[in-house]
Amino acid sequence: MKWFQARGQQSDVAVSTRIRLARNVKGLSFGSRLHSTQAEKLIEEVKEAAAKGATAFSLIRVDEITPEERMALYEKHLISREMMDKKPAALLLSEDESISVMINEEDHLRIQVMSAGIALKECLEEAMKLDALLQQSLYFAYDQELGFLTQCPTNLGTGLRASVMLHLPMLTRTGQINAVISAANKIGLEIRGLYGEGSKAEGEFYQVSNSITLGLYEEEICEKLKDAVERIIQQEQNLRQAYRQQYPGALEDRVWRAAGLLRYARKVTSAEAEALLSDVRLGQACGILAGITAQQLNQLIYEIAPACIELTRDRSLTADERDMARADLLREALQNLKEPA
Amino acid sequence: MKWFQARGQQSDVAVSTRIRLARNVKGLSFGSRLHSTQAEKLIEEVKEAAAKGATAFSLIRVDEITPEERMALYEKHLISREMMDKKPAALLLSEDESISVMINEEDHLRIQVMSAGIALKECLEEAMKLDALLQQSLYFAYDQELGFLTQCPTNLGTGLRASVMLHLPMLTRTGQINAVISAANKIGLEIRGLYGEGSKAEGEFYQVSNSITLGLYEEEICEKLKDAVERIIQQEQNLRQAYRQQYPGALEDRVWRAAGLLRYARKVTSAEAEALLSDVRLGQACGILAGITAQQLNQLIYEIAPACIELTRDRSLTADERDMARADLLREALQNLKEPA
Numbered sequence: 033m034k035w036f037q038a039r040g041q042q043s044d045v046a047v048s049t050r051i052r053l054a055r056n057v058k059g060l061s062f063g064s065r066l067h068s069t070q071a072e073k074l075i076e077e078v079k080e081a082a083a084k085g086a087t088a089f090s091l092i093r094v095d096e097i098t099p100e101e102r103m104a105l106y107e108k109h110l111i112s113r114e115m116m117d118k119k120p121a122a123l124l125l126s127e128d129e130s131i132s133v134m135i136n137e138e139d140h141l142r143i144q145v146m147s148a149g150i151a152l153k154e155c156l157e158e159a160m161k162l163d164a165l166l167q168q169s170l171y172f173a174y175d176q177e178l179g180f181l182t183q184c185p186t187n188l189g190t191g192l193r194a195s196v197m198l199h200l201p202m203l204t205r206t207g208q209i210n211a212v213i214s215a216a217n218k219i220g221l222e223i224r225g226l227y228g229e230g231s232k233a234e235g236e237f238y239q240v241s242n243s244i245t246l247g248l249y250e251e252e253i254c255e256k257l258k259d260a261v262e263r264i265i266q267q268e269q270n271l272r273q274a275y276r277q278q279y280p281g282a283l284e285d286r287v288w289r290a291a292g293l294l295r296y297a298r299k300v301t302s303a304e305a306e307a308l309l310s311d312v313r314l315g316q317a318c319g320i321l322a323g324i325t326a327q328q329l330n331q332l333i334y335e336i337a338p339a340c341i342e343l344t345r346d347r348s349l350t351a352d353e354r355d356m357a358r359a360d361l362l363r364e365a366l367q368n369l370k371e372p373a
Numbered sequence: 374m375k376w377f378q379a380r381g382q383q384s385d386v387a388v389s390t391r392i393r394l395a396r397n398v399k400g401l402s403f404g405s406r407l408h409s410t411q412a413e414k415l416i417e418e419v420k421e422a423a424a425k426g427a428t429a430f431s432l433i434r435v436d437e438i439t440p441e442e443r444m445a446l447y448e449k450h451l452i453s454r455e456m457m458d459k460k461p462a463a464l465l466l467s468e469d470e471s472i473s474v475m476i477n478e479e480d481h482l483r484i485q486v487m488s489a490g491i492a493l494k495e496c497l498e499e500a501m502k503l504d505a506l507l508q509q510s511l512y513f514a515y516d517q518e519l520g521f522l523t524q525c526p527t528n529l530g531t532g533l534r535a536s537v538m539l540h541l542p543m544l545t546r547t548g549q550i551n552a553v554i555s556a557a558n559k560i561g562l563e564i565r566g567l568y569g570e571g572s573k574a575e576g577e578f579y580q581v582s583n584s585i586t587l588g589l590y591e592e593e594i595c596e597k598l599k600d601a602v603e604r605i606i607q608q609e610q611n612l613r614q615a616y617r618q619q620y621p622g623a624l625e626d627r628v629w630r631a632a633g634l635l636r637y638a639r640k641v642t643s644a645e646a647e648a649l650l651s652d653v654r655l656g657q658a659c660g661i662l663a664g665i666t667a668q669q670l671n672q673l674i675y676e677i678a679p680a681c682i683e684l685t686r687d688r689s690l691t692a693d694e695r696d697m698a699r700a701d702l703l704r705e706a707l708q709n710l711k712e713p714a
Contacts (some may be wrong), residue, residue: 111571281697285639298626356622 035130041150044317047197051155054191081169103339189246202271287315323368376471381490385658388538393495395532422510444680532540542611628656
C-alpha cells in the first residue's frame with residue numbers, strides 16, 4: 033500500500049502532510065559547484081548510509097530515466113522541479129513512497145516524509161529518525177549559530193519545510209481564501225498551489241507551509257503550522273455547513289454534475305479533471321455521494337497529471353490522446369459512485 | 374400509446390409532423406365577435422358532429438381547467454397560445470392525442486393531426502377525413518375564388534398549415550441554419566422554434582411549415598414541404614458525418630457529457646434540459662449511446678416543459694422545486710443509458 037492510500041486524520045479537508053529536511057555534507061561544494069565525480073560518490077554514500085536502517089529503499093537514478101518517468105515523480109511530489117535537470121541525481125524511495133531522499137538536488141540531500149491527512153508530528157519523527165541514521169555515516173554541514181547550512185539561506189537553521197495540503201473549495205469560491213493567505217503570511221506561513229513553490233493556487237488545493245526555518249525548534253515549527261491549519265480547516269468546515277443551510281440542494285447538484293461529467297466524459301484536460309475531482313471530493317466529505325473514499329480521490333488528483341497519464345500507456349501520447357486516456361481512467365475510477373446509504 | 378411514442382420515419386432528424394386545417398362555420402361571426410352563447414352552442418355542435426365518426430374523442434373545456442393544465446396542453450402543442458385566454462373554448466382530443474379539434478380558437482375550428490417522424494401524407498389524409506366528417510353536420514364558410522374563409526387572411530384558401538419538427542443540431546452549431554432559413558423563406562416556407570409562431574428558434578429544434586395556403590392544392594403544399602424538409606435532413610446528416618470524420622471522439626465526448634449531467638444533476642432548468650436532450654438525441658441518432666429511443670427522447674422534450682413538470686406534482690411548485698422535479702424526471706428517464714452493443 034502506498035502512503036496516499038491510507039486514511040488520514042481530518043481527511044475531509046486535509047489531503048496530506050509533508051516534512052522535508054535540507055542537508056548538506058561537510059567538505060563538499062554546495063549546489064552546482066559540486067563536481068560530478070563527487071556527486072556520483074555522494075549517491076553511493078547516501079545509499080549505503082540509508083541501507084543501515086530498518087526501512088528498505090530502492091534507488092532511482094533520476095538522470096537515467098525517461099523524461100515522462102521523471103515528470104511523473106515530480107507530479108507525485110517525490111522530486112522537485114530543480115532536480116529534473118540535475119545530473120547525476122538520484123532518489124531513494126521506500127516501498128510505500130512515504131519516505132524518500134533526493135540526492136544532489138539544490139542541497140546535497142533532501143529527506144522527505146509524506147503521510148495522508150494531518151500527521152505533522154509523525155512525519156517529523158520519521159524524518160528525524162532517518163536524519164539521525166544518515167548522520168551515523170555522513171557528516172552534515174552545521175554551524176553552532178546558524179544551524180544546518182543550506183544552499184539557499186531561506187532554508188538555514190532547521191532546514192525544515194513542513195507543509196500540509198488542504199482542500200479548500202468553499203474558502204476559494206467565497207473569495208475568503210485571500211484573507212486566509214494574508215493572515216497566514218503575517219505569522220510566517222505560506223500558502224501555495226498544488227505543486228508548491230512557484231505554482232499558482234489556481235485550483236482548490238493549497239499547500240500551507242512554514243516560511244521560517246531559523247530560530248525555532250523543529251517541533252515548534254510543526255506545532256505552529258498545525259494550529260494555523262486547524263483554524264483554516266474549521267473555517268472551511270463552517271462555510272460548507274453555512275452554504276448547505278442557506279442553499280439547500282445546490283451543493284448536491286454541483287457535486288453530482290461533476291460526478292456525471294467524470295463518469296461519462298470522453299476527453300478531460302488535467303485542469304478540468306482537477307476542478308471536477310475537487311467537487312467530488314467535497315461531495316464525498318459532506319456525505320453527498322458514496323462509493324469512493326477520500327484516499328482514492330487524493331490518489332486520483334495525482335494520477336490525472338499529464339506525465340502520470342502518459343505512463344499508463346506504452347507510447348508517447350498527443351495532448352488529445354492524453355485527455356482521452358485521462359477520461360478512461362476517471363470513468364473507471366468513479367464507476368462505483370452511488371447515493372449514500 | 375400516444376402518437377409521440379410511436380416510431381416515425383427519418384426519426385434521426387425528424388421529430389414530428391403536424392397538419393392543421395382552419396375552418397369557420399357559415400353564418401356565425403368570426404373571431405372575438407362571436408357571442409358566447411353561440412360559442413357555447415358551437416362546442417356542442419362540433420362535439421356531436423365528431424361523434425358520428427369512428428374515432429372516439431374526449432372533450433376538454435379549456436376555459437374550465439387550471440392554468441397549469443392549460444399550459445401543459447400548450448406545451449404539448451395541442452392548443453395555441455391564443456386559445457389559452459379564450460372563453461368559452463374547448464378541445465376535442467383522440468385517445469392517442471394524434472387527432473384534435475380546437476373549438477373557438479382564432480378560427481371557429483382548428484382540426485389538427487400529429488404524427489411521429491415525417492408523415493405529411495398520412496396526417497393530411499387523416500385531417501381531410503375528419504374535415505369531411507364534420508362537413509356532414511356543419512356548413513363551413515367557403516368562397517369559390519378564395520376557398521375556405523378564415524379570421525386571418527394568411528390562412529385563406531386551404532386553411533392548411535403543414536409543419537415538420539426537425540432536430541438540427543449540426544446546422545445550428547455551424548451557423549448554416551441561417552442560410553437554410555433564408556432559402557426556405559424564398560420558396561414560401563417558414564422555419565421557427567419549438568413552439569412555432571412567435572417563438573424564437575433558440576434551441577436546436579425547428580418547425581418547418583408552409584407560409585402560403587392559397588392557390589395550391591393541399592397535396593401540393595405537403596409535397597413541396599416534404600421535398601424541402603428532405604433536403605434539410607440531408608444537409609444535417611452530411612454535417613454530422615463530416616464532423617465526426619474531422620473531429621474523432623469530439624461528438625462522443627459532448628454527447629456523453631450531456632448524458633452524464635442529465636443522469637446526475639439535481640436541478641435543471643427547461644432551457645438546459647432542452648439543450649442537453651438535444652445532445653443526447655444526436656448521440657442516439659448517431660449510434661453513440663443506446664438504452665433510449667428517439668421516441669422516448671421526443672416525449673421527454675415535451676415533458677420537461679414547466680407546466681408539464683408542474684402537473685407531475687399535486688401542488689404548485691416554486692421555480693427551484695420545478696428544476697428539482699425536472700432533474701428527478703430526467704435521472705429516472707435516462708437511467709438505462711448505455712454504450713451501444
